Amino acid sequence: MPGALPDGEPVPSDGSLPFEPRPSSLGVYVHVPFCASRCGYCDFNTYTATELGGGASRDAYADTVLSEIRFAGRIMAAPVETVFVGGGTPTLLSPADLGRILEGIDRTWGLAAGAEITTEANPESVTASSLRELRAVGFNRISLGMQSASPGVLAILERGHTAGRAPRAAAEAREAGFEHVNLDLIYGTPGETAEDFATSLDAVIAAGVDHVSAYSLIVEDGTRIAARMRRGELAYPSDDVAADRYLAAEQALGAAGFEWYEVSNWATSEDARCRHNRLYWTGGDWWGFGPGAHSHVGGVRWWNVKHPSAYAKRLAEGVSPGLAREILNDEDRRVEDVMLRLRLREGLPLTAADPLGAEKALANGLLEAAEFERGRAVLTLQGRLLADAVVRDLLP
Structure with missing residues (x-):
C-alpha cells in the first residue's frame, strides 16, 4: 500500500512479531514495482528500467518475492482467502512468474477453496493470449487501469494505452474466463469535460464488467502533473467538478445495475465486490510482499524497505526486508474504524462515533435517518460527497 511511512520501531532481522499471531485467515498483497513508463500523476512506489539502478532485476523478481514468502512462512500460518497482485504493472512479469508466486503462497499457507485471486494490469500490458495464461495459472479477478475513454484526458495523465484498449481488454478477460473484471476510472483531470466523463462511463458499462472503481484525481507533490500545475500549464482540480462527476457516476452506474458498496466502488452483485480490499477497510489481516509493501496482522502494522535493490539485498542476505512497525492501540483502531x-x-x-457529531451529520442530511434509528452511521449520497467532513464530525 503506497503512502508516507509513519514512524515506527525497527523490525527484527528475523522478521519476528512481538507476539505469536494466530489469524483465522489471511489476505496476501504482492507488490510488483515495475512500470514501462511513469504516468504523470503517479507517486506510487514504482520504477522504470532507467530508475532501478543496480541490484534489482525484473527477471529475478519472482524468485526474490518467493524468498520473502518462505521467510514469512516461518513466522505464522493461516489459510489465504484473498491474493491481490498490484503495482506498478504486475503484468510486466510473465504469467508463468506470476503463477510461480501463487504456487509459493499455496505451498506456504494454502489457498482456501474459492479464494479471490486478483491482478492489476495496464490495458496495453495484456493480450488475449496472456489473459488466458493468467487465468490458467489461477487468477480469477482482474482490475484494469482504464482511467478515461478520452484521448485528451489520457494524454494529460500520460497513460500508455489508446482510448479503446481498456474495454477491449475487459472483453478479452471475460472471454479468457475471469470471473470478475474491474475497470478503474479517474475523474476531475484538468481539461476533462462532462461529455468526456459521460463517454467514459458509457464505455465502462458497455464493456460488460461487473465492478467499477472511480476516483477523483489527487495531485501529489513530486509528480509531473503537480509541476505542470505549479507552472500554470494546467488548472488545479475543482472540488465542485469532482462532485458533479461523482454524481454522474452514481446516476449512470446505478441505472446500469451497479450498486455502491464503498464510496469509490460499485459492483453488480455482492460476489463481484472486492473481498481483498474489504480487509483494508475493516481492519482485517494481510501480509504484504515486495518493496514498500505494508502488512497488518493482529493489530501490528509493518512495512518493507522501499527500493527494489535494498529489498533484494536484504533477502539475499537472509534478513527480513521489514523496515519498521507499529502496534495499534485501541484508540488507533477506533479512529481507523471510523475513517x-x-x-x-x-x-x-x-x-463508535461521537454522539454530538453524529447528530450534527444527521441534521445536515449526511447520514441516512433510517439507518441512524437502527444504530448505524451510513452515508447518504450527499454524505459520500463530504465523507472526509463526516469523519471529522464523528471523531470527538
Missing part, C-alpha cells in the same frame, strides 16, 4: 468503515455501504455502529 474506513464509514466509507462502506453498511457504515459503522453509532457506538
Whole structure:
C-alpha cells in the first residue's frame, strides 16, 4: 500500500512479531514495482528500467518475492482467502512468474477453496493470449487501469494505452474466463469535460464488467502533473467538478445495475465486490510482499524497505526486508474504524462515533435517518460527497 511511512520501531532481522499471531485467515498483497513508463500523476512506489539502478532485476523478481514468502512462512500460518497482485504493472512479469508466486503462497499457507485471486494490469500490458495464461495459472479477478475513454484526458495523465484498449481488454478477460473484471476510472483531470466523463462511463458499462472503481484525481507533490500545475500549464482540480462527476457516476452506474458498496466502488452483485480490499477497510489481516509493501496482522502494522535493490539485498542476505512497525492501540483502531468503515455501504455502529457529531451529520442530511434509528452511521449520497467532513464530525 503506497503512502508516507509513519514512524515506527525497527523490525527484527528475523522478521519476528512481538507476539505469536494466530489469524483465522489471511489476505496476501504482492507488490510488483515495475512500470514501462511513469504516468504523470503517479507517486506510487514504482520504477522504470532507467530508475532501478543496480541490484534489482525484473527477471529475478519472482524468485526474490518467493524468498520473502518462505521467510514469512516461518513466522505464522493461516489459510489465504484473498491474493491481490498490484503495482506498478504486475503484468510486466510473465504469467508463468506470476503463477510461480501463487504456487509459493499455496505451498506456504494454502489457498482456501474459492479464494479471490486478483491482478492489476495496464490495458496495453495484456493480450488475449496472456489473459488466458493468467487465468490458467489461477487468477480469477482482474482490475484494469482504464482511467478515461478520452484521448485528451489520457494524454494529460500520460497513460500508455489508446482510448479503446481498456474495454477491449475487459472483453478479452471475460472471454479468457475471469470471473470478475474491474475497470478503474479517474475523474476531475484538468481539461476533462462532462461529455468526456459521460463517454467514459458509457464505455465502462458497455464493456460488460461487473465492478467499477472511480476516483477523483489527487495531485501529489513530486509528480509531473503537480509541476505542470505549479507552472500554470494546467488548472488545479475543482472540488465542485469532482462532485458533479461523482454524481454522474452514481446516476449512470446505478441505472446500469451497479450498486455502491464503498464510496469509490460499485459492483453488480455482492460476489463481484472486492473481498481483498474489504480487509483494508475493516481492519482485517494481510501480509504484504515486495518493496514498500505494508502488512497488518493482529493489530501490528509493518512495512518493507522501499527500493527494489535494498529489498533484494536484504533477502539475499537472509534478513527480513521489514523496515519498521507499529502496534495499534485501541484508540488507533477506533479512529481507523471510523475513517474506513464509514466509507462502506453498511457504515459503522453509532457506538463508535461521537454522539454530538453524529447528530450534527444527521441534521445536515449526511447520514441516512433510517439507518441512524437502527444504530448505524451510513452515508447518504450527499454524505459520500463530504465523507472526509463526516469523519471529522464523528471523531470527538
